[in-house]
Amino acid sequence: xxxxxxxxxxxxxxxxxxxxxxxxxxxxxxxxxxxxxxxxxxxxxxxxxxxxxxxxxxxxxxxxxxxxxxxxxxxxxxxxxxxxxxxxxxxxxxxxxxxxxxxxxxxxxxxxx
Amino acid sequence: xxxxxxxxxxxxxxxxxxxxxxxxxxxxxxxxxxxxxxxxxxxxxxxxxxxxxxxxxxxxxxxxxxxxxxxxxxxxxxxxxxxxxxxxxxxxxxxxxxxxxxxxxxxxxxxxxxx
Numbered sequence: 001x002x003x004x005x006x007x008x009x010x011x012x013x014x015x016x017x018x019x020x021x022x023x024x025x026x027x028x029x030x031x032x033x034x035x036x037x038x039x040x041x042x043x044x045x046x047x048x049x050x051x052x053x054x055x056x057x058x059x060x061x062x063x064x065x066x067x068x069x070x071x072x073x074x075x076x077x078x079x080x081x082x083x084x085x086x087x088x089x090x091x092x093x094x095x096x097x098x099x100x101x102x103x104x105x106x107x108x109x110x111x112x113x
Numbered sequence: 114x115x116x117x118x119x120x121x122x123x124x125x126x127x128x129x130x131x132x133x134x135x136x137x138x139x140x141x142x143x144x145x146x147x148x149x150x151x152x153x154x155x156x157x158x159x160x161x162x163x164x165x166x167x168x169x170x171x172x173x174x175x176x177x178x179x180x181x182x183x184x185x186x187x188x189x190x191x192x193x194x195x196x197x198x199x200x201x202x203x204x205x206x207x208x209x210x211x212x213x214x215x216x217x218x219x220x221x222x223x224x225x226x227x228x
Contacts, residue, residue: 004155042117042204042219043156088155100169101148101217103155 002027004104021107023089037086117220134190138207
């Protein structure tokens, strides 16, 4: 069974601060995805990383896939209240299809003024 | 261009009743996935369907749960004789082809509460 552990579980910071959240596994994933989920809504895909060592940027968000494709990180620069939400990493099962995504337990981020 | 539509948004059932959750995929999408999110837990895969076919139901409990995606109409997730442990948010996602690294589009979910 492939497991994805995310840390920290909860993070409360002030506007303008930087933060990093982590997604770790003992298994190798062919790719990893990051989602943001707001209360009462479904997850929305932010990015997919595919190549070990890959770095992708989405405005103030920087995503990195570990060289061994077992871990990933999400760094947010100058956080804003609009970044508040549940951040989930997810990876396809060992067959490589997204039909059975394994999700991490998430990092709940709160950004206050 | 409507996204994935799920209804109802909230469903309250008493123990022993049946729950029917509906999902209309995005226009042009023929692949539907159901996930369940229990309180304080991550999303768990339940079932993957194409039109009129169940492709993978390995994440769905063997008893009381069933899913269908008929030729016409929405996909239905049906839970018979609900118990309190079924209380969760149920999310449907769709994709135009079998998703590999492609984007899954999630609906807003149905929050099921069993009294």
